[in-house]
Amino acid sequence: xxxxxxxxxxxxxxxxxxxxxxxxxxxxxxxxxxxxxxxxxxxxxxxxxxxxxxxxxxxxxxxxxxxxxxxxxxxxxxxxxxxxxxxxxxxxxxxxxxxxxxxxxxxxxxxxxxxxxxxxxxxxxxxxxxxxxxxxxxxxxxxxxxxxxxxxxxxx
Ligand SMILES: [Zn+2]
Numbered sequence: 188x189x190x191x192x193x194x195x196x197x198x199x200x201x202x203x204x205x206x207x208x209x210x211x212x213x214x215x216x217x218x219x220x221x222x223x224x225x226x227x228x229x230x231x232x233x234x235x236x237x238x239x240x241x242x243x244x245x246x247x248x249x250x251x252x253x254x255x256x257x258x259x260x261x262x263x264x265x266x267x268x269x270x271x272x273x274x275x276x277x278x279x280x281x282x283x284x285x286x287x288x289x290x291x292x293x294x295x296x297x298x299x300x301x302x303x304x305x306x307x308x309x310x311x312x313x314x315x316x317x318x319x320x321x322x323x324x325x326x327x328x329x330x331x332x333x334x335x336x337x338x339x340x341x342x343x
Pocket of ligand 1: 224226237238245246247248253254255256
């Protein structure tokens, strides 16, 4: 068997959940394979937060959703279906059936406030428990095994 020339990249959004009144999850950095972001959007207010696993604020999440939060919405729609995500966030899409771009534009149009990042630590530790469950070393390095990361189905 010939090993792959280089390891596959970390899944873009390896962890997403609808829990604690938020859509929240872990998004891998586009530029740094060793860094992940913990991103969230609160139900109804759409207050958003994004910070690294080391609790540094995301430079892109100033005033509006950063690319990590947009990626999180996209992954949630894939895993839970757009209707369910829209219902959970209490986001109406008057222009048509909900999908990820419509949900993002409806939420950002309300000029949501930037929430605090206090939820980041528990979300990140749940993500690490997921890794431990799969008997992987808790690490943010690229892991080919994470390609088989099971979707979460946790709903509060
Ligand atoms: Zn971000």
